[in-house]
Amino acid sequence: MSAHTRQMTRTPLQTAALVIGIIFLAVGILGFIPGITTDYGAMKFAGHQSGAHLLGLFQVSILHNIVHLIFGVAGVAMARSWTGARNFLIWGGVIYLLLWIYGLLVGHESMANFVPFNTADNWLHFLLGVVMIGLGMALSRGGAGRSGKGPFPI
Template sequence: MATTNRTTGPKTNLQKAAQAVGAVFLLVGILGFIPGITSNYDTLSFAGHDSEALLLGIFQVSVLHNIVHLLFGIAGILMSRTNGQARKYLLYGGVIYLVLWIYGLLVGHDTPANFVPVNNADNWLHLVLGIAMIALAILLSRDTNHARGATTH
């Protein structure tokens, strides 16, 4: 009988997706601290809109922004251990990114309220991440539920 609390055996696609998303966030968090991959590295500040450091020359980052990516990555990897946690990570993480997208659209980029900081590229990436994470949570949960229903009699 399949279970949603699987911590041993082969990972489900839902767990693999959460683990992969977590690994990408962890990598992004690390890359944000590497000069060359992050341009204008000498302007990297702890937080605030005045950080002009750009990950891959596109996405505005700060120490706080990088730490958030690292924590989000660790959470994804740890939560990928069970189906239920993997689903929650993808679903609620996606919701968080949609909220960040809206926040980024509403807050002025040159104001103290932009403390993470975010720029236009970050905003649109947050939209894509939010939609993708929620879609993974929903679509891959269906596969898990369908498989569980097929094996339970």
């Protein structure tokens, strides 16, 4: 096997991070498409006043869509290395669990709901957090890049 072929081989961990990154990119783009995002004309830059809903369910704003795009770019970029992929999945999952808790504690009509979140967003954040952390932990068994080094040795 040539050095070039070895560099192109992705681990399941890297593939999972790449797929999730691509999904976030797609969601960020879809949030800017009228029809896929209902009440598109009611979209605000930020805040709970944004009346747009991705797939008619998830409240979105311009800021919310930009965050999805940035998260997607981070996932795709970090999937290039085993350690990066693991960090993206685990720490990204932690971020989403923190967003879930934040969404539960902050009222939907509160000025603190600046992204914005609704109930569907909150439970999606919980699911994303659990799945991302689960993938990061399950697919990284055996050590970082097979060397045993990394932020969470198993």
